[in-house]
Amino acid sequence: MKKINDIYNVDLTELTHSFQDACADKDFKKFVYDLNIKEEILMKYTSILEEAYEEYKNCANCKGLSTCKNSEKGYRLNPVDGGNIINFSYDACSKYQKEISDNKYKENLDLFEMNEEIKNASFKNVYKDDKLRLPIIKQFKDFIDNYNNDVKPKGIYLHGSFGSGKTYLIASLFNELAKKGIRSALVYYPEFLRTLKASFQSDYDEKFNYIKKIPLLLFDDIGAENCSNWSRDEVLGPILQYRMENNIPTFFTSNLTIDELEKSLSTTSSGVDKLKARRIIERIKQLTVQEELISKNRRN
Ligand code: ADP
Ligand code: MG
Secondary structure, X not given: OOOHHHHHHHHHHHHHHHHXXXXXXXXXXXXXXOOOOOHHHHHHHHHHHHHHHHHHHXXXXXXXXXXXXXOOOOXXXXXXXXXXXXXXXXXXXXXXXXXXXXXXXXXXXEEEOOOHHHHHOOHHHOOOOOOOHHHHHHHHHHHHHHOOOOOOOOEEEEEEOOOOOHHHHHHHHHHHHHHOOOOEEEEEHHHHHHHHHHOOOOOHXXXXXXXXXXXXEEEEOOOOOOOOHHHHHHHHHHHHHHHHHOOOOEEEEEOOOHHHHHHHHHEEOOEEOHHXXXXXXXXXXXXXXXXXXXXXXXXX
């Protein structure tokens, strides 16, 4: 049977050999000696130091975050002197840190049942080939210029064909404003109604009040919902009323013109109520300027 000491000696010899083998690579050697850690400690960590060295080299030859070869994208395995041991930490690289801070403004955008991708919509990517977009973009510029006035500018009721880019356009405006620190909610209206309804027993009031008061609101695809008395008179009506009274900018996208929306809002499973629909439309008219965007379908 081997004595403990023998085992230790064998292991120590092995450790020394594998460390020396690794140090045959001059750059690896320089990398580990530059850590200013005693050799007898370094030796115990050869394989993980090799990993750290690989990551260090990847960073030195970095061509951008998208092609990061490290085991955790945007992070680097770093050896840190811990006295008699070496600690290894995963640290975010400077490019990744910059990406995080560049994207910080996105926290100002709150999505309800919308695809996360929409947070990347930006003015600079809005198609300029289509002249129909130009008056809308001009309105956006005015909106931004006048946002800090005492009386806030009106929102937009943007209607038009399916896939023409209505949602994208409004999202690009909200993104620009998010960069200026303004909070907004982009709400896919038909689905929002379903989740709101499902939250009766839980955070209904919280959700409702949040949407009512958010500084910028988009009700996306209004008119595509199954309109009920509840959604029209208990949700849409009071939210719009509050926003109108308090002059809080509100946007809509819809496949329906405002007259078609009026018709759609007047009929629920409980019957026809033209007056209630008319009241909603009056509020939308107070809150917005109407714009049309008919264009080719941009959806793949
Ligand atoms: P709509 O709301 O009118 O139905 P969307 O805004 O959803 O249309 O746009 C349809 C598709 O085209 C989406 O996938 C959207 O991401 C894309 N899209 C629209 N406008 C642009 C744009 N300016 N740049 C890049 N993609 C766009
Ligand atoms: Mg849309």
